[in-house]
Amino acid sequence: MKNIKNLSKVLVSCAALLLLAACRKEQAQSASQAGTPIERTDPLASWNDTKVKKDIIAYIKDVTDSKSPNFIPVQDRIAVFDNDGTLWSEQPFYFQLFFALDQVKALAPQHPEWKNKQPFKAVLENNMGDLMKQGKNGLLQIVGVSHSGMTTEEFNSNVRKWIDSARHPVKKKLYKELIYQPMLELVKYLQDREFKVFIVSGGGIDFMRAWTEEAYGIPSYQVVGSTLQARYDYNNGKPSIVKLPGLDFNDDREGKPVAIEKYIGKKPVFAAGNSDGDLQMLQWTASNKYKNFELYVHHTDSVREWAYDRKSPVGNLDKGLDEGKVKNWSFADMKTDWKVIYPEK
Template structure:
């Protein structure tokens, strides 16, 4: 495979030896979407980035301006991990998979002595790492495949409402970025059709992202495993299989955009080299376009990482952004607030 599965579901998460066990809390936490009156991007500090975004939207939605973009061509694409919500110390979908291993362990006593499950149950990330891509695949297959799509949707929705991040001690759906919630709402208000185009699992995101981001399920593009249709006693079902179908990362993102959207974006936003090709694709649009990178620079409120990070590496993308004058939002400088409700 040209793109490692690790880069889709768990790239670099194998490097996080010593992660604590997950904490469960009963209360439900949902991110609030806020569009303050008079300032649609109130969680953004005043400066060149905020000004450029607002100027772009005002210009391309003005029918009298030469840069006007027809409504049907106002396509905006956003990466998810590290762009709309946090992604450290590992991609959150892998936290889900490891949590499910623990939950399912009672049905699989053999896991106590079988890798990579033995290491997962012992919270030994180094042990999982030694199993390589094959080990990650085994965990993903065991926790994602075999269920109907409705069962998987219910499982993820329950997890996202209860699981707590081992470091931040926050619900995962509270670790979305308030400035990005405002940006999505601002674009939607100006008749942009907003899509998520992510390397994460499409069904994993669809289980919760619509409620959190206000982006419909049919506007979410992601990586997927294969499924099959069954008609069991008159009951139609879609069953998830333990086999890869589509990798929506790096070069896969423009392919996914063409395959599932059919229109080239005019606004593209990401945070890593995995998003570079998506931004390049948007930059080739005949219409006026805007490319935006989110740069993780705030070690106090979140994490600071870029060129040498195992998760969310931003190296070639940062160079190209500087070369082509794409926007690079510095989280520490440009964002007043990180998470909703000031978290």
């Protein structure tokens, strides 16, 4: 009899716990339906609890709360992120340039004349000083031979092989490992709150599309970037798109708002960048009638990453630094705002 009574008590306790759990689940569902989702964990765990983190969370909660006067309908929740220096590192040169140089080296056996012909001679000799002396025309030649004369499928395969194997000359890590953990969390937080997140970058659109979904969880069709010319080839019943060497569109500076209007069709409410090349994109976002948020990633950590801004030839942040402070935009200071830089294995 005593055992039966004890068993009854256990069953009653279990029933009470199940009822409590059901009530909490119902409360959570009610709160979500009311437009106030419950935060069970820290969505920005790799950020220190500084002002910028608090401002980001407060903004996202506010504009996704259906009871708030600042509520933004789901269809208008557009967020845009630069790539180089915003989602992954960009020093000492943009990573796409390293890809182009490696492709030239891979093609060199087919072009013995390159040993004595600039800018290829400088590439094969690893002489970055001489390469920079070739100027814009020299770099365009490098891009031309490494990014064109092939189908988009062939190019995508080349990028995939490189991103899975090539290592950064300073950090000695795969390039795809040099992505920013705090920004990954921010992208995910926005996506969880039903923002549609786009990459809008000066980098090559085909180069980024090969790996952005794996790295950031941003699908290829939500990537906007600079484009080369291309042509359609029916190829005896096997259609393909062939990449050509001519520049079609440069998605940088004033080009970014133009590309957003052309390819996205809606003005963003959230924008993140790190350089003067992103200034016009942030200005465009700041002009939205909805409550908006502008974020600059400020490279201040010379130990864990790099420290640079106004005088850097790569990722120069000068006018944007001044204008952002005047307009009270947010700055994510790598040294003070981020607990970690890169994802920890």
